[in-house]
Amino acid sequence: MNAILIATLVIAAVGAAAALALAIADKYLSVKEDPRIGLVTAALPGANCGGCGFAGCDGYARALVAGNAANGACAPGGPAVAAEIAKILGVEATATERRVALVKCCGTRSEALRVGDYNGICDCASAAATAGGDKGCRYGCLGYGACANVCPKHAIRVEDGLAIVDKRLCIGCGKCVSACPRRLIELVPASATIHVLCANPLKGPEVTKVCGVGCIGCHLCEKNSGGKEANHFTFDGFLAKVNYSNPPEDVTVVAKCPRKCIREDAHFETGA
Amino acid sequence: MRYLVIIVGAVLVNNFVLNRFLGCCPFLGVSKKTETALGMSGAVVFVMTMASAVTWCLDRFLLAPLGLGYIHTLAFILVIASLVQFIDIAMKRFMPPLHAALGIFLPLITTNCAVLGVAELNTKNGTPFFESVLFSFAAALGFGFALVLFSGIREKLAHADPPRCFRGVAIALVTAGLLSLAFMGFSGLVKTPY
Amino acid sequence: MKTVKSPFQFPGGVHPRYNKDLTEEKPIVDLPLPTTLAISMGQHLGAPAKCLVKPGDHVGLGQLIGEKSGFISANVHASASGTVKAVEKRPGPTGNLADAVILETDQDQTDTSAFMPPLDWEKASREELLARVEAAGICGMGGAGFPTSVKLNPPPDKHCEYLILNGAECEPYLTADCRMMMEHADRIRRGVETMRRILGGPAVRIAIENNKPAAIAAMEKAFADASGDVEIVVLPTLYPQGSEKHQIYATVGRVVPDGALPIAVGCVVENVGTAAAIADAVDSGMPLVRRVTTVSGDGIVEPKNVRAPVGTSYADLAAFCGGERGNVRKVISGGPMMGFTVPSLAIATTKTTSGLLFLTDASVFQYSSNPCIGCGRCLRACPMGLDPSAISCAVEAGDVADAEARGVMNCIECGACSFGCPAYRSITHFCRRAKISIRARLAAEKAKAAKKG
Numbered sequence: 001m002n003a004i005l006i007a008t009l010v011i012a013a014v015g016a017a018a019a020l021a022l023a024i025a026d027k028y029l030s031v032k033e034d035p036r037i038g039l040v041t042a043a044l045p046g047a048n049c050g051g052c053g054f055a056g057c058d059g060y061a062r063a064l065v066a067g068n069a070a071n072g073a074c075a076p077g078g079p080a081v082a083a084e085i086a087k088i089l090g091v092e093a094t095a096t097e098r099r100v101a102l103v104k105c106c107g108t109r110s111e112a113l114r115v116g117d118y119n120g121i122c123d124c125a126s127a128a129a130t131a132g133g134d135k136g137c138r139y140g141c142l143g144y145g146a147c148a149n150v151c152p153k154h155a156i157r158v159e160d161g162l163a164i165v166d167k168r169l170c171i172g173c174g175k176c177v178s179a180c181p182r183r184l185i186e187l188v189p190a191s192a193t194i195h196v197l198c199a200n201p202l203k204g205p206e207v208t209k210v211c212g213v214g215c216i217g218c219h220l221c222e223k224n225s226g227g228k229e230a231n232h233f234t235f236d237g238f239l240a241k242v243n244y245s246n247p248p249e250d251v252t253v254v255a256k257c258p259r260k261c262i263r264e265d266a267h268f269e270t271g272a
Numbered sequence: 273m274r275y276l277v278i279i280v281g282a283v284l285v286n287n288f289v290l291n292r293f294l295g296c297c298p299f300l301g302v303s304k305k306t307e308t309a310l311g312m313s314g315a316v317v318f319v320m321t322m323a324s325a326v327t328w329c330l331d332r333f334l335l336a337p338l339g340l341g342y343i344h345t346l347a348f349i350l351v352i353a354s355l356v357q358f359i360d361i362a363m364k365r366f367m368p369p370l371h372a373a374l375g376i377f378l379p380l381i382t383t384n385c386a387v388l389g390v391a392e393l394n395t396k397n398g399t400p401f402f403e404s405v406l407f408s409f410a411a412a413l414g415f416g417f418a419l420v421l422f423s424g425i426r427e428k429l430a431h432a433d434p435p436r437c438f439r440g441v442a443i444a445l446v447t448a449g450l451l452s453l454a455f456m457g458f459s460g461l462v463k464t465p466y
Numbered sequence: 467m468k469t470v471k472s473p474f475q476f477p478g479g480v481h482p483r484y485n486k487d488l489t490e491e492k493p494i495v496d497l498p499l500p501t502t503l504a505i506s507m508g509q510h511l512g513a514p515a516k517c518l519v520k521p522g523d524h525v526g527l528g529q530l531i532g533e534k535s536g537f538i539s540a541n542v543h544a545s546a547s548g549t550v551k552a553v554e555k556r557p558g559p560t561g562n563l564a565d566a567v568i569l570e571t572d573q574d575q576t577d578t579s580a581f582m583p584p585l586d587w588e589k590a591s592r593e594e595l596l597a598r599v600e601a602a603g604i605c606g607m608g609g610a611g612f613p614t615s616v617k618l619n620p621p622p623d624k625h626c627e628y629l630i631l632n633g634a635e636c637e638p639y640l641t642a643d644c645r646m647m648m649e650h651a652d653r654i655r656r657g658v659e660t661m662r663r664i665l666g667g668p669a670v671r672i673a674i675e676n677n678k679p680a681a682i683a684a685m686e687k688a689f690a691d692a693s694g695d696v697e698i699v700v701l702p703t704l705y706p707q708g709s710e711k712h713q714i715y716a717t718v719g720r721v722v723p724d725g726a727l728p729i730a731v732g733c734v735v736e737n738v739g740t741a742a743a744i745a746d747a748v749d750s751g752m753p754l755v756r757r758v759t760t761v762s763g764d765g766i767v768e769p770k771n772v773r774a775p776v777g778t779s780y781a782d783l784a785a786f787c788g789g790e791r792g793n794v795r796k797v798i799s800g801g802p803m804m805g806f807t808v809p810s811l812a813i814a815t816t817k818t819t820s821g822l823l824f825l826t827d828a829s830v831f832q833y834s835s836n837p838c839i840g841c842g843r844c845l846r847a848c849p850m851g852l853d854p855s856a857i858s859c860a861v862e863a864g865d866v867a868d869a870e871a872r873g874v875m876n877c878i879e880c881g882a883c884s885f886g887c888p889a890y891r892s893i894t895h896f897c898r899r900a901k902i903s904i905r906a907r908l909a910a911e912k913a914k915a916a917k918k919g
Contacts, residue, residue: 006340010335010338011346014351015350018351018353022354022358022361026361031365
């Protein structure tokens with residue numbers, strides 16, 4: 001009995017001494033950290049995708065609490081997480097719509113002209129730096145998968161020399177946008193379903209020389225969606241662009257395009 | 273001469289992580305980059321040496337006289353845990369980047385069987401104070417040596433292209449096994465006293 | 467003046483098959499004037515020249531058609547008298563677009579009224595000579611195209627001790643510089659003397675590879691009575707002997723620090739073609755409007771060393787040399803190690819086009835890259851002392867930061883590493899890819915800092 005008592009007392013004493021030492025250390029040596037950092041980190045999705053521009057969710061949380069970052073930069077979190085963070089930080093929440101990536105090209109290997117055999121590393125920036133790329137169109141997708149390699153959600157696949165984004169998997173982090181050497185990828189509202197898949201602003205004959213499905217700027221899409229007043233399409237040189245703040249809703253404009261470069265969303269998901 | 277034999281024995285012949293297989297968790301966890309591996313080695317050297325010094329004194333002056341030798345494991349764990357906690361607080365204050373880099377692995381040294389192992393070994397061998405501390409220091413050096421070696425290999429492995437099933441920890445474990453095999457070559461180099 | 471053997475040798479380097487026998491013995495021939503020329507505003511290193519003409523203008527031979535814009539820039543002149551048909555964007559050999567003046571040439575090219583007045587190189591002042599080099603639009607004709615007037619005018623705190631004349635021509639197939647030395651050694655001598663005066667009398671080292679004995683003999687004869695410290699340094703035939711930094715080391719034993727220019731160690735390196743162009747600019751007032759290009763390879767009927775006006779299309783050069791023969795798989799502008807593969811012959815020559823190669827199936831082969839086998843051949847070959855295998859593995863795995871830490875920004879993209887790789891890895895390509903990422907990151911950081919400040 002005595003032995004057990006002594007043993008318990010001794011261990012208790014050692015424990016108490018250690019606890020005291022730690023308490024003193026905590027008082028004089030601890031680093032005060034803002035508790036909000038932990039709360040914000042917990043609220044963020046934890047994907048560590050880097051889409052906000054910071055190293056990881058923890059980095060973004062620290063920047064938010066320190067006031068060095070704007071709320072709403074977290075694309076995977078979306079408006080729900082932004083609202084929660086606003087509550088933690090005690091600020092107003094701003095509404096943001098979900099955005100997804102779109103590769104603005106539909107020139108597959110079968111449709112677009114190739115001007116040579118590229119025999120180098122399988123990377124778009126390298127191909128673009130070699131004689132301007134092996135595609136006749138200087139604005140089109142090279143299809144070597146730089147965007148697909150950098151996507152944290154594997155939402156991009158390359159089919160027949162063309163990159164296609166699966167809207168359902170895309171979190172809108174924007175890594176593919178910076179990876180594309182031709183600046184071909186744009187973040188568009190997830191609700192839009194009709195897109196012009198071309199980025200070549202050159203005149204019609206120049207485009208038809210290098211691609212079977214490039215936009216020639218014929219303005220038929222504009223005419224078939226209510227004309228200029230409806231303002232569903234804008235034009236950059238001889239290139240049509242969907243006005244995403246007022247997108248077209250009538251899908252007949254897809255069939256009416258003579259070049260077949262206006263596509264509907266279904267194309268991206270099923271690969272049809 | 274005896275001290276040299278102890279050092280060589282602990283670092284090469286009976287390397288704590290590659291021969292005794294103690295402390296594998298931080299070995300695999302912190303060996304991805306050589307800078308963090310070096311930092312971790314420093315932390316382990318400090319903890320192991322201090323821990324063995326304190327536990328030796330605890331055993332000699334408190335537990336043994338009271339006949340409580342059988343409870344040394346519990347007491348040692350208590351001391352080691354508090355010591356590591358103390359180091360955690362001190363490192364966060366004085367060396368924040370290293371603290372951020374080591375992350376979860378700093379408190380992991382607490383449940384690290386290598387630290388407890390060396391304390392237990394000292395008790396078992398019954399060596400005098402200086403020899404116990406030297407043995408722990410050498411053991412920690414051996415741990416650090418293996419860790420830094422492994423981190424160098426892992427940095428190169430990161431750029432390699434193994435089959436998908438081997439990516440990440442799998443190929444690292446295979447490599448650790450091969451490194452352990454290599455260290456077997458040191459057996460019989462010196463006749464260690466224990 | 468004495469001839470010496472190179473006292474130092476840089477580490478690394480490779481020995482490709484040279485195939486210079488196709489054009490070594492062929493004297494330089496003039497191309498009959500083409501009907502159209504496309505003269506690029508961006509054919510030199512630095513900011514493109516500002517175009518001064520518009521469609522419909524008539525220009526004379528040697529007339530200024532592009533003005534230098536900025537400190538590192540050069541003038542561009544009309545390579546023939548003719549009428550400007552258009553000013554439009556045309557791709558260069560790298561694929562980059564630049565404004566080009568499309569000129570329809572006249573039949574009569576005898577009017578030289580647009581030339582500058584001749585200068586006496588011995589009597590004119592240093593400033594006058596430098597101004598003449600600048601006005602003539604002379605840039606490095608070895609391939610880099612660095613504006614010569616900037617190189618010959620070092621900042622006041624830097625002093626030029628050695629003027630090194632680059633007659634190495636280490637690329638396979640190319641013999642333009644070799645023929646220049648054999649046929650125009652006296653012009654080169656005058657160019658060198660002019661540069662010497664501009665730089666304040668440095669010692670002169672003329673570097674020539676030992677596979678050009680006739681050129682060495684010709685240069686020895688031309689420089690026999692040269693005053694002062696002039697030496698012809700015979701270099702071992704090794705690629706990349708013609709690289710600026712390596713040539714400096716091989717001739718005078720000085721190492722240019724990372725990221726610095728040769729003037730940091732008191733050296734200025736100029737190509738023999740540039741020296742001859744300077745002589746022309748001073749003696750007859752003719753700006754840089756023509757150059758010698760080696761048209762060679764097993765895919766061209768008659769390999770030749772052609773002197774053609776700047777802006778000649780590759781198609782015209784090919785036609786002059788008998789046209790293509792066999793199944794031409796690759797057309798390279800420049801040399802096969804560091805030149806650029808071009809997708810069409812519609813590209814025009816510039817002041818720096820030293821070669822045009824037509825290679826058939828027998829000379830090229832397509833390969834697929836395999837994993838690194840760790841043989842170390844690339845390490846032995848790298849003249850900059852880098853670790854190409856580690857860099858290529860890092861870039862392949864996406865770790866550009868590691869490549870940067872291993873010094874990939876010092877890579878001169880000579881291609882010696884890829885040349886010897888038994889696993890057919892595109893090592894130089896990986897290095898180039900890393901540099902693209904690093905430059906983009908540095909540009910973004912600079913823009914961010916500029917925005918903040």
